């Protein structure tokens with residue numbers, strides 16, 4: 001058997017073996033998981049091709065995926081890395097290296113965000129200032145942000161939380177450098193603008209549970225040529241190899257071998273070819289995935305708003321395209337039961353729940369260890385989210401029966417406990 005035949009036999013076997021997986025449809029009798037893996041044989045075979053070629057570290061597939069992702073976001077550049085957390089680290093490290101930000105500058109960060117939305121700010125020598133979120137969308141509140149500005153404030157991290165775009169129109173008016181953490185908001189838009197494309201840099205995560213996945217992975221997008229170059233250097237040991245200006249830089253250091261010429265204090269945040277192989281196929285699926293997530297989100301919001309249950313939902317704000325990452329709810333302070341009782345009931349029915357990201361990050365023990373962290377004002381909305389918020393999964397593989405299950409279960413619990 002020649003290698004072509006072997007290859008097609010392997011492909012056939014993998015397609016058969018993965019046939020039973022619920023890539024596109026999930027059985028609601030299994031409950032509501034946090035996510036349903038949305039990859040299948042196409043992704044696995046492309047990753048296998050990468051492995052069988054023996055070219056497994058960052059290479060052509062990564063470049064192809066970067067071009068495709070930049071096009072999807074409408075940006076000039078995309079720099080793929082090994083996680084969304086790494087993309088956030090890269091954003092702030094690069095902005096410091098480029099001189100846009102200086103050590104000691106203050107950066108406004110929403111108090112409700114992921115832990116690694118916050119840490120990279122301090123890890124880059126900047127001062128994170130936690131700001132309250134808005135009760136309508138759980139994203140940074142532009143009014144609270146304005147009140148937090150001091151003479152040292154230079155930047156703001158807009159986290160598009162759980163798929164909901166932050167109010168970029170109002171945030172732009174603050175006159176700060178905007179960085180977007182769109183790690184859970186693939187395909188979301190504010191007006192016509194894709195998230196990630198509105199700030200100086202935008203980041204995405206391709207972790208297993210996100211809209212699309214590369215197992216682990218992330219990417220940074222930017223329109224700035226200089227910033228993209230610095231990112232490519234910081235991503236890979238701080239060397240110059242992937243910089244567009246590598247030749248000119250090398251000429252100014254004739255004493256050094258350009259292959260080992262280090263310009264920035266960098267890291268190794270590189271992705272693998274297998275991750276990019278996944279990404280190329282996942283991107284093709286994203287529009288369809290997004291449509292289903294958005295339909296679920298819209299439908300669940302509509303039904304719960306009219307249900308009389310003591311739960312606030314977070315519908316798509318006017319003029320925005322909500323990417324429906326997961327489905328957050330806020331239990332009313334007047335509910336006749338505690339959040340813990342409700343969540344235990346849901347979990348008992350195989351409806352997985354989680355807190356809304358890190359809750360109020362100022363109340364996490366790690367807040368004491370984040371150098372310079374400032375909390376200039378009280379954070380009442382973040383506190384409410386911390387104390388009474390939770391989310392359940394949303395997925396491209398869910399249909400109307402999952403909505404029925406969620407709402408029936410919430411109503412059943414409510415009727416037993418009111």
Ligand SMILES: Cc1ncc(COP(=O)(O)O)c(C=O)c1O
Pocket residue numbers: 083084085086088113114116117159161181182183184205206207217218
């Ligand atoms: C808003 C936000 N930022 C950053 C991250 C980190 O991404 P990763 O898990 O790929 O490191 C996440 C992860 O869920 C996130 O939700």
